[in-house]
Amino acid sequence: MHGLVFLTLCWILSPKADGSCTLPPLWTGDWYDSFYGQLTFSGTSALTGWQVTSFASVITSWTCVSEDTTNNYLLFLGDQPVDFFGMPQNVFRCVKWIKITNNSFYYYARSDIEVNAKNARVKVEARDPAVTSWSTASYCNPTSAPGPEEYHVLIKKGSESLAKQWCPVPLLGTFNYVHNDGTTESCASDSQMTACPSWTTIQFDYTKCSKTQAFSQEGSVYCVNTIAEGDKLLHGPVQPWGGEYSLSQVYLLCDI
């Protein structure tokens, strides 16, 4: 009942704002995207850092052109010209974002996989100079929506420790693990990882098995987000200290 009342109020208070876009003011500044690396939000609608190649053109900066504040959709249009045999193309990327903390959120790219953009989830279409506004209703509804595991996490640069969350409850303990890189297994004979005592940081004991885990040289990762999918937990950890942030899609898959 409460849920219903809440949704109804949201609908009234947050009308769709197709045709314009104002990014959340808290986002201004530098972030790490788990797939694209460093991003910068500036002004009310500008984003640099998502690098997408379409035909022979590379897009690195984007402008948010439309939003749906009910569904948290943001529709971005690539700033760089994309040319296909003399025909200018527009490249769109719609995202649905979900807040984790003030310093972290995750998102799904709500576009179909585009073969003309190296299989990125973007929409490429011929540019019509007469069209100057685009709706989330048309551009944020892919035929094949991303699966739950296709989420990207964003973490505000300099505020990584504020993005720490409880690790998923089934991981709140000390465990053996086996590392599987897709072809070979390691750490099977001896290993230890523990989420204790912090509950927000997983420590891998590299004295038992030195294979680097979750891109962390120090063997220590913060928990920042957990998504349940059936009997799996999809859990994206982040390397907390120093060096390069390589947040590439790393998941711990736990049978629960």
Ligand SMILES: *[C@@H]1O[C@H](CO)[C@@H](O)[C@H](O)[C@H]1NC(C)=O
């Ligand atoms: C998040 O940001 C909002 C707006 O600036 C602020 O009012 C709120 O206190 C912040 N929350 C936390 C937990 O820092």
